[in-house]
Each structure stands twice: as structure tokens, then as C-alpha cells.
Amino acid sequence: MIPLPNIDAALHEIEYAFDTLKADGIGVYTSYGDKWLGDPFFAPLFEELNRRQVVVFVHPTTNACCANLLPGISSAEIEYGTDTTRAIVRMVYSGSAKLYPNVRLIFSHGGGTMPFLIGRFVDRVGPGLHIGWPYPIERVSWSPGGGELAVSIGQVQENEGEGLVLINPATSRYYIPASYNQVALAPGQVKVTAGPYASDSYYASAAFLPDGNLFVVRNCCAGEPPAHPLSTAFWIITPSGHEVKRVAPGSPQRIDSSLGADPSGRWLMYLSSPDDDNGPGKLFISHNGTAGVLLTSDLYAAAWL
Numbered sequence: 001m002i003p004l005p006n007i008d009a010a011l012h013e014i015e016y017a018f019d020t021l022k023a024d025g026i027g028v029y030t031s032y033g034d035k036w037l038g039d040p041f042f043a044p045l046f047e048e049l050n051r052r053q054v055v056v057f058v059h060p061t062t063n064a065c066c067a068n069l070l071p072g073i074s075s076a077e078i079e080y081g082t083d084t085t086r087a088i089v090r091m092v093y094s095g096s097a098k099l100y101p102n103v104r105l106i107f108s109h110g111g112g113t114m115p116f117l118i119g120r121f122v123d124r125v126g127p128g129l130h131i132g133w134p135y136p137i138e139r140v141s142w143s144p145g146g147g148e149l150a151v152s153i154g155q156v157q158e159n160e161g162e163g164l165v166l167i168n169p170a171t172s173r174y175y176i177p178a179s180y181n182q183v184a185l186a187p188g189q190v191k192v193t194a195g196p197y198a199s200d201s202y203y204a205s206a207a208f209l210p211d212g213n214l215f216v217v218r219n220c221c222a223g224e225p226p227a228h229p230l231s232t233a234f235w236i237i238t239p240s241g242h243e244v245k246r247v248a249p250g251s252p253q254r255i256d257s258s259l260g261a262d263p264s265g266r267w268l269m270y271l272s273s274p275d276d277d278n279g280p281g282k283l284f285i286s287h288n289g290t291a292g293v294l295l296t297s298d299l300y301a302a303a304w305l
Contacts, residue, residue, distance in 0.1 A: 001059075005032040007044050014048060025055035030087035031063045038090035038097075050100040057106045060084045084112025141207040141259075148239060150214060152205040152257075164203035164216065166239060207259040213238055215247075215268055217256045234270070236289070247289030257281070258302040268292075271302050 002010040002017075017023040026049075028037065035041050037058065049056060060080035067075065084107050091097045091105070107114075141150040148166050206216040214237050234256075236244040247268065258271035258281075266288055273281030283302050284292030 001027045001029070004028060004045070005035070005041070007042070010045055011048055014045075014052070014054070018052060018054075025057060027057045027059060029061040030058055030083045031061060033064065036063075036083075036090040037087045038092070038094040040094070046096060046100045046103060050102045053102040053104075055104045055106065057108075058084070058087060059108050060087075060112065081109060081112035084108060085114045085117060088112070088114050143208045143239070144210055144212055148208075150206045150208060164206050204255070205257050205259050207261060209236070209261050210263060210265040213244055215259050215261055217259060217270065234268075234286075234289075245289060248284075248286040248292045254281075258283075258299075260302070260304045262304055269302060269304060271299060273300075 002013045004010050014026060017026060030036060060075075060083045062075040062079050063083055063086075066079055066082070070078070088107060088111065140152075143149070150164065150166055152164055203216045203218055206214045209215055216235050216237055218235055234247045236247060238244060254272045254274065256270045256272050258269070260269045261267065262269075268286040268289065269283065270286075270292065271281040271283050272292075280298040280300055282297045283295045283299050285295050286292045
């Protein structure tokens with residue numbers, strides 16, 4: 001652990017740790033006094049950590065605000081997980097998570113209570129902040145030329161790949177089509193997102209086809225927002241959001257994943273699982289968009305070779 005909150009002493013220790021001891025990383029606590037990681041007070045520290053591309057292990061502590069709140073309950077039971085969440089939130093809301101992208105933070109104990117609360121924060125932050133949230137990734141698919149990456153994501157509590165975004169690896173920005181937030185769409189064009197967050201996507205999962213189009217599973221039908229996240233239809237769309245054609249229908253009572261296509265793009269594949277997302281699924285294949293044919297069962301994931 002470096003000697004915070006003394007910034008000068010901490011910077012000196014960082015220099016010694018990496019230049020002399022050749023350390024692999026450093027350790028810090030979630031908070032010091034009335035300041036949590038992400039507070040502007042720590043800016044000189046994070047600027048140096050970012051410059052050195054440091055791995056930082058973050059261990060919780062008992063902040064002065066919240067010690068001994070419940071008689072007979074130690075900080076390890078409740079407060080450690082809560083203070084970890086405060087530090088994560090402060091890092092994101094302050095913009096520090098985006099300002100210092102080369103700092104790799106490892107938070108103890110699975111991120112404290114954040115995995116259980118992230119949905120609440122995602123639904124309440126402004127559009128300028130949502131990119132920084134650590135969504136879990138269900139699957140990724142590269143475009144044929146490698147210029148774009150389709151990422152299926154979801155909240156920690158509902159990891160069903162309920163949101164689809166296209167990412168430009170050169171800029172790591174979420175994809176939003178030109179029609180975003182417009183009422184009138186061009187003929188054949190469909191919305192990729194229903195709101196400012198990736199989890200608002202009408203598409204749950206996708207795979208790039210050899211021709212550069214996307215084989216997607218939609219969370220709704222006829223362009224209407226979904227009543228629930230279960231899949232109901234498969235489409236093929238362009239990366240700009242234009243509908244190419246509608247293919248094999250899905251089931252409104254199941255969740256479809258592991259979308260893929262053979263090298264020719266004629267054979268489509270998807271895995272259909274129970275709507276609780278806990279059991280194994282059934283693997284279907286479709287030729288040129290016809291109704292899927294059951295190939296095998298009891299699988300949790302599948303991919304074309």
C-alpha cells in the first residue's frame with residue numbers, strides 16, 4: 001500500500017516501487033478521510049499511474065462516515081463491500097475512469113455491492129457517462145475486414161446479452177446509427193437503440209456475415225419497444241441499421257444466443273435456451289433464412305469453426 005493521503009510521499013513511493021524494485025503494481029484503499037478514489041485530490045497520483053500504465057489493487061476500508069453503525073457488526077460484513085461501491089461510483093461519476101484509461105483497477109471481493117446495484121446506476125447516469133460502465137460481455141463478432149466489432153452485452157444481474165453495440169476498435173466508441181432518436185426513419189431502416197444506453201438496444205445478439213451484414217436477434221417485433229427481453233424474431237441488417245430481410249422466427253418464450261454463420265453465409269446457427277437463462281439450449285440451423293431445424297440439444301454455447 002502506498003502512503004496516501006500524502007500525495008508527494010505516494011508519488012515518491014511509486015517511483016521507487018517501479019524504477020528500483022520493478023514492482024508489478026501497487027495497492028490503495030477505497031477512501032481516505034472524506035475522499036474516495038476519483039476525487040480531484042488524487043489527480044496528481046492518477047496522472048502518474050496513467051503515465052506508467054499501472055495495475056492498482058484496491059482494497060476496501062472503513063470510512064469515518066460509516067464506522068460502527070450497527071452494534072456487533074464489523075466492517076467486513078457490510079461496510080467493505082459498500083465502500084468499494086462508493087469508490088467505483090466516484091471513479092465513474094467524476095470522469096476519472098475515462099480520464100485515466102491506462103490505469104487498471106482491480107477491486108476486491110468481486111466489486112463489492114456494485115454487481116447488484118449497477119442496473120440502478122446505469123438507469124440514472126447521463127448520456128455522457130454511460131460508456132464508462134463495465135458491462136459484462138456475452139459474445140463478440142468481428143466484421144469481415146476487422147474494422148468493427150459487434151458486442152452483445154447485458155447488466156450483471158440480467159446477463160442475457162440484451163444490448164447490442166458496434167464498436168470501432170480504433171476509437172472504442174459505442175455505435176449509434178444516423179437515425180438515432182429520429183421519429184421518421186428511411187424506408188427499410190430500423191432503430192438499433194431505443195434509448196441512450198446500450199442495454200436499451202432492440203437487438204440482443206448479433207454475428208457478422210461474410211458479406212458484412214449482421215445476423216441479429218430482435219427483442220421485439222414490428223419496430224415496437226419490447227415488453228420483456230425475450231427474443232421474438234431474427235433479422236439480417238446492414239451495419240447502418242437498414243433491414244435486409246427477416247429470417248427464421250424465434251420463440252417469444254426463449255432466449256437466443258450463439259448466433260453465427262458458416263463461411264458462405266448461407267447456413268445460419270443459433271442456440272435457443274429457456275427464458276430463465278440457466279438451462280442448456282437447443283442448437284438450430286437455418287438455410288438461407290428458412291425455419292430453423294433442430295440439430296442437437298443440451299448445449300450452453302456454440303460457434304462455427
